[in-house]
Amino acid sequence: MQQLIRHSGLALILAGLFLVISSVVFTPFVDFQAAYADTLTSAAFMYRMAFATLSVACLLFGSVGLFLQHDGIVRARRWRTAAFFWVFFGTACMFANEFHHLFVLPDLAGIIPQAMNQYDASDHFGRFLASGLLAILGFGVGWLVYMLALLFSGYLQKTGPLWVISGMLLVPLLSGLLSPMWGGAIGSLAMGVGFCWLGGELLKAD
Secondary structure, X not given: OHHHHHHHHHHHHHHHHHHHHHHHHHHHHOOOXXXXXXXXXXXXXXXXXXXXXXXXXXXXXXXXXXXXXXXXXXXXXXXXXXXXXXXXXXXXHHHHHHHHHHHOHHHHHHHOHHHHHHHHHOOOOOHHHHHHHHHHHHHHHHHHHHHHHHXXXXXXXXXXXXXXXXXHHHHHHHHHHOOHHHHHHHHHHHHHHHHHHHHHHHHOOO
């Protein structure tokens, strides 16, 4: 099991690096003011979503290692277990959402660009938007609750969870004060540092 935990640590480090690359390196080059179909088919969007998808996939694996590392910790066990199932489900939903944006939507935008633009401009709330909202809430709130559970468990150093929590709070805060791009970039940078820190702790697991 220790080998699995250490591999999960490596996955968390990669997740943090991929998240920073996606949000800090490629997101500023995505023109979100362009037509929806043009955005989906742009090279910058493709690279952004590729690294975002890889990041979420690594987080899905890394969450398992964090859970196993706390297997013998009694403190906050029920909370931690519930938070793990929540974050695992939310991360799986987010992976499906990112995968869809990387492989499915760009093809549709290339074949039926007008329909994609019309759908983006409409205020229709259908299953597609509902699935995206479910993924965002499951992923964002799930990792927030999971990090709080790890803090209260008192086993790992507080640095990693605090970086992740601060990053998640900085995204909406700075998006409102500055812009969504800057909020996402700075918040994701903080989260990336936190995930890398957590991964480093798992790599040192005995």
